[in-house]
Amino acid sequence: MFVDYAKIYVKGGDGGNGIVAFRREKYVPMGGPSGGDGGRGGNVIFVADEGLKTLLDFRYKKHFKAERGEHGQGKNMHGRSGEDLIVKVPVGTVIKDDATGEVIADLTQHGQEVIVARGGRGGRGNARFVSSVNRAPTFAENGEPGEERWIRLELKLLADVGLVGFPNAGKSTLISRVSAAKPKIADYPFTTLVPNLGVVRTKNGDTFVMADIPGLIENAAEGAGLGHDFLRHIERTRVLLFVLDTAQTEGRDVLEDYKILRTELEKYNPELLKRPYLIVANKMDIPEASENFRRLKEAYGDKVHPISAVTGEGIEELIEKVYELLQQVPEDLYVGEERVVRKYEEEVPFVINKVDGVYEVSGKRIEKLVAMTNFNTEEGLRRFQHAVIKMGLEDALKEMGIKEGDIVRIKDLEFEYTE
Incomplete structure (x- = not known):
């Protein structure tokens, strides 16, 4: 099962308590305070792992707590620090604070990590409070509580090319034709409910990653259908392919379909329309497609490329055109969100x-x-x-x-x- 959203609770380990202790040794009268400090609590650390492809694990486990530090001991012995809790997430995961919506981190490379909840520091033992006026302090600090918060995880696929289109436009058939991806294909709307990734190889042996985004509908940007869930995965792609049902088998006008798709992208994120794109006129094997292809060509010229995902007509030429467009866009241009840098603000004490x-x-x-x-x-x-x-x-x-x-x-x- 593909899951691309999760809300979970994280808590750093509490610091261990400092203790009150005094030296009690033979021949050492008035030995003085010897209470050790508590250990620091463990951090909750998220690490990007390229072996994971979904946030499914977070559907069944929603609470993550790091180990607390051990309490201090006598003879000035400090408590052991708590173990950090390492949590693996897929590459492409955006981590946000649920209360504020702030982006904590965007993990776009294998091995990247971020502390999402810091452990508390250990409390100081009574040996730390000796002063010229208090030679035998009888108090110690408790450990500091670990940081805790609810966070949101959003997985955005990392792909070079995104297929955008209405349900049944032929996106799944296209990606199955050009790659080893095997998405579910059937003759009914919303056959594809999760994004599919496929690796495409050019005739010269170069490769790029294509994402089959589930079909959009009008008002997807407002959340109609599963609009927001689908549109999220388009944000990281470098080139967009608008896949159209040129034969109009669903009874919609092909020119109107294209306008609606661009409108939905603009409403969701206007920056998407600035990316290189091609209009893929699909289903050219059906006779009714010829006249509609002519209309598309008149309106949009060389941006329109005819194919039949079923027969393979025009597929090889499309792959080469797409690869040419990819060479114009740096690989990491749309990969990551801006990491939040918290500026110093004077803290109000209460x-x-x-x-x-x-x-x-x-x-x-x-x-x-x-x-x-x-x-x-x-x-x-x-x-x-x-x-x-x-x-x-x-x-x-x-x-x-x-x-x-x-x-x-x-x-x-x-x-x-x-x-």
């Missing part, structure tokens, strides 16, 4: 919203502080209070009119406000 009388505080920095604080120790609690005052949270709450006894909520942490 945001406060008052909901039903409760002051809800959110923000990456404040939530990370909560997650990494061990509230079971007085020293840990004191350190947290000092951090939020330094961050300006208390002043911000006072400006919003908070009173003694009001509830403040930060993620899962809830407490009463006191002066």
Whole structure:
């Protein structure tokens, strides 16, 4: 089964907790703190693999979590870092953040990889908090939570030439004639429901990849039929072949068919119409095709090439013409999307919203502080209070009119406000 879209959840491993420990050795009185740091959590890494052709595996498994780091130990021993989780995807996979739609990466070459969810850093043990005023700290940090998000995977076929046409125009017959591809061929609309790839060889032994895109219909760009699913695969092709039913066996006008196909491509992505193309007048073995071919030739001249995918008439000449067009377009011109480069933006430490009388505080920095604080120790609690005052949270709450006894909520942490 061919699957070209998936939505999955990824989570980097949580960092291991730092620990509180003191040296307890014979003849070493007052040995001092010796709690080690926790290990870093593993990353979730996606790698492009040319051996995969579909996103089918992601239909059955949708959650991917890397290993968490181990906790620190006494004698200043750090915890082991978590193993990275390697996930293989087909070459041509676009990875997007589901919440924002941002392109995280576009994997267009075998072996390319990207970290889609980073593991959290390990918490520091109490040995890391020794200072001139605190020689025996009794607190340690929890590990940082790993990054988590929902992402979308979209597979866009990597092909040199794309066949575009209405259902039953003869695209599948054509690709089966010029390559070893064996698509399903039958005399009813939408026989082809998935793209097919075939390797085409010229008379000089040169090769290129052709994609048979399932048939389009009017308003495909708005999603009619399976328009968006099909049109996605045209984006990477360097040359377009508009395959037309010149005999008009489906009762449609061949000139109108061509206009509709170009309109749908323009609505989906206007850049597609700037690519080299040929108009393939198919089904020339049927007598009714002659007059319609003449009309096409009058309207579009040398762009029109007559063939019969059934008998093979005109096929060899078409292959040579297509290869000539391919030489005019660099191989990697339409291959990849622009990788998102996140510019530095000053991070807002927190945001406060008052909901039903409760002051809800959110923000990456404040939530990370909560997650990494061990509230079971007085020293840990004191350190947290000092951090939020330094961050300006208390002043911000006072400006919003908070009173003694009001509830403040930060993620899962809830407490009463006191002066």
